[in-house]
Amino acid sequence: QQQVKQSPQSLIVQKGGIPIINCAYENTAFDYFPWYQQFPGKGPALLIAIRPDVSEKKEGRFTISFNKSAKQFSLHIMDSQPGDSATYFCAAGSSNTGKLIFGQGTTLQVKP
Amino acid sequence: DTAVSQTPKYLVTQMGNDKSIKCEQNLGHDTMYWYKQDSKKFLKIMFSYNNKELIINETVPNRFSPKSPDKAHLNLHINSLELGDSAVYFCASSRATREETQYFGPGTRLLVL
Numbered sequence: 001q002q003q004v005k006q007s008p009q010s011l012i013v014q015k016g017g018i019p020i021i022n023c024a025y026e027n028t029a030f031d032y033f034p035w036y037q038q039f040p041g042k043g044p045a046l047l048i049a050i051r052p053d054v055s056e057k058k059e060g061r062f063t064i065s066f067n068k069s070a071k072q073f074s075l076h077i078m079d080s081q082p083g084d085s086a087t088y089f090c091a092a093g094s095s096n097t098g099k100l101i102f103g104q105g106t107t108l109q110v111k112p
Numbered sequence: 113d114t115a116v117s118q119t120p121k122y123l124v125t126q127m128g129n130d131k132s133i134k135c136e137q138n139l140g141h142d143t144m145y146w147y148k149q150d151s152k153k154f155l156k157i158m159f160s161y162n163n164k165e166l167i168i169n170e171t172v173p174n175r176f177s178p179k180s181p182d183k184a185h186l187n188l189h190i191n192s193l194e195l196g197d198s199a200v201y202f203c204a205s206s207r208a209t210r211e212e213t214q215y216f217g218p219g220t221r222l223l224v225l
Contacts, residue, residue, distance in 0.1 A: 032212045043116070043202050043216030044155065087153055098143060098209040099168050102155040 002027060004092045006103025013080055014111050021106045022074045023090035030092040034100070035064065035075050038087045047088070048075070080110045115139050116217035118203050123222045125193055133188045133220045135203030143167070144186040145204040145214065146178060155202070161186055162209045193224045 005024045013019045023033075034049035050057045050064040050073065057064045061078040077084055087107050093100040116137045125131055137144060145168075146158040160168035164180040175191040186203060203217040 043218050046213050049212065089155060093212060095210050095212060097168065098160060098206060099157060105153045
């Protein structure tokens, strides 16, 4: 019940494409769903996050879509750029404990 | 100014040794965390402390012992290192336990030979 399943494991798109990364969770106690971006040799950094009371959140070129009934959420990257090449992690957490459960990660490559 | 810093950046050691990793945050945050990222990049929480008090203690071998001398520091001591301990260890902090945004350090790459 504590798992967060993320797919695909890796993704290659052309510059300007719209990569989509999907995550699914089981524990309905989760109330916070962030996405983290990690570049090689660096620590993860928060990209965007959503709470289950909204179905979509957009920040710049990054959009989270959230489906509470299906217990799924996804990250869309509009007009992707080579600089977006990184590993993306979804996570789910409970604001009561601060504990985050991370997905397995998706390595994105954006070709010029 | 570095927000969350870790030392050392790299650590290569022999099996059976004891080693420590240090973490410091200058963000004024109350909560700090240790995560382990394995060779497949899977990121898993190990511990969290809030104001020097242990909040989260995941299923981690007793060989791992965190210590928080003050709320700006959270160190990780590992006894009797094993090959399977090889990983990248990340420290993170957040303003409070109920404050969701976690800020990660640059990681410590541990290799046990």
